[in-house]
Amino acid sequence: MLDERWSSDAEEIGNALRKLLAVESAIERVRIAEGSTDGRDRALEAALDAFGLSDLEAEPDVLARIAYELGRALAPVAVVESLPALTVLRRNDVAFGFDGLVPAALPYAAVQRSDGVYIEKVLGMPRKSAAGDFLVQHQSNGDGEFIGDSAIADRLLRLMNLLDASRMVGAGQALLQYGVDYANEREQFGKKIGGFQAVAHKLVEAGIVLEGAELLVRKAAFTALERAGGDGAPAPVFSMMVLPKAIEASRLVATTVHQVFGGNGFAMEYNVQLFSRRLRSWAMRRERPGKQLAALARTMLTAEKRDAVKYLWNHDSGLPLPRWAREADRKA
Template structure:
């Protein structure tokens, strides 16, 4: 039986980052950062906190996925307008490649490039460096005049398309493919953790509203039709959190199941977060669809994060492919 209890150091990390984000990633700050979705002041504060260095070996032993999951979940709950997950993933990949990197803000493209263009890359619009997979090569590109940025997206995140012409080749061949797969698993796990944070915080908004909104002389949360929906969503989010922790454990221990668990965690957490924020939005009634209420921020972010990796279909395909590979291996 795996014990997912947090250590004293992990509890301190969660408490410290949660307190910092409560001060510097308020709903008002999140709104102000849209439509681009990037808050440079928040990124500067996170740098002072030492967040980008968590995954780097330059400062000593880098944090494991278990610690990074805690950070990603806190960032998701606060809707942080900064590239926390992608920077951590890119930093871990660069470390594995033996490159410490000199860029202040580095991001990771979870989707392979198409015709030499990395498309819909989170935070590419503000990144100093983009790490991507292009025709059996891991490449690094510094976005410049070739960057194509959508004017507005579902939930900001500074998305952009990056022309990889002239990009620096960091690795190629089968070894590079294995390293990129490791990075993609990291991205799925940490994005899943962020989605869990979104689901928890979004659900809390719905529950609090259901406690204070009265109809027919009683709180609407007392009506079974609503209470059961919120309870079902809470169960899904709890399950997603456990799956994310198991995937992180598998990644830290080098388990052969880590890639499958990462894909499952990403898919399940995405669905859980969308259901939790959807149920909370509906608990608000018509108010949930207005920009003045915070629940729509969580609803849109949950939708957007699930799409960045190609949607549920891409991760589900990965789960099926890995399951079939395991079955074939067992038959040999």
């Protein structure tokens, strides 16, 4: 049966990591890293290495929770980008590089070619991103070490989708809480602005959408588990859903919180822009989600594929379609 909660291991490691990040990735440290010459916080990198992230062997739900906490703290490290290769290839110095942009902090990138996955040395000039870190538009020279076939490539991609989505949801939850706290403190016309329905309703709506995205992250992580029939990465349908949903939800949260803050949301002394710039940067690094959403639609409109999908509901396989979709299915 589908379990939509974080596992006990994920909760334990996530809570311990949150305590560490509260000190080692406090918002002042994030600002300092952004103003540095390379966007890195080496003290944080060392703390996470001591925590055990560089040689971690963990279930996919634990990896998703780690990405969630790193996103929530806006941690200026290249851990999320390195987790797929660490998990699948047992290499902790390799970035996921299927979409070209990779962190300058990592010396190697896993790239996809027509015959499979290769590890290449990162080539290109680092540039500062909107998130304050440094990225390289990796230029493949055709060299590199062959790692595996298209099945390995697919597994890396599905796992990266989950981790990217989890990081965005974590940052979105922290940003939403920041907006709620501000609404409960800021006064206009002798009243807390959170008491105005126009403000409260926007925050509630954003919270509902973000909760849906987090639920989907936890579902996707569950489908990756061996006991759920997974291979360490989310089932293909959940992988196609989870990243676009996280992008949509995090953008709604950023827009809403900026509106709650008004002009203050664009002032550098407030933290709204720290979150919104990073959420946008993380989304823009990946290929636009249109292809994945189109593939998802084709799956749902193909009876054989649709009926094989598991875990969309707690007990059922497949997906009952509305009348308009059944008619489109027959015409196809």
